[in-house]
Amino acid sequence: MCGPPAANVHRWNTGIEQTCEDCHNLLSDAARPDDAHHPPGDATLIDTLRRIVAHRQHATIDPVSADLWSASVTVGIWDRLRDDKQQRLLTLPSHELIRRCVAIYTHLTENRDSQ
Incomplete structure (x- = not known):
């Protein structure tokens, strides 16, 4: 070798x-x-996403790769949610939490662009 x-x-x-x-x-x-494993309900997932944004890199979270864009969108949406909505999202698997936050972001930007 x-x-x-x-x-x-x-x-x-x-x-x-x-x-x-x-x-x-x-x-x-x-x-x-940077591989991370976050079971549903683990709030340290958001810390991992913040680290991805801070280091401007990507990471593998559970079996799914999280890129800089999806991490920054997820953190941005997460910071604007009420506590009860955050707790509901935390019950989801990590890839589903990220997917839902991206869907919220997409919905908000589509509405803003159509006005």
Whole structure:
């Protein structure tokens, strides 16, 4: 192998220029430090989304990849919701919570554009 074993990789780095075939095969199995698992009801999901926005990156939340745009839209909508609506959204799986916030954002921007 030309580099460290994938199990020892602590930072996800896609800028590896010279790697052998074994390294390419192992690197995809390395755990990404930004992978997150949030069961329904876990309020730290919003903290993870805020971290995505702050670092201007993406992360894998449960099995779904969350990009910068969907994270920023979700956080923006979340901050404007009442507490009871936030608690209702928290009962959903993380991908569904993000999808619902994006749907709210889309609905609001479509209404604004049509006026």
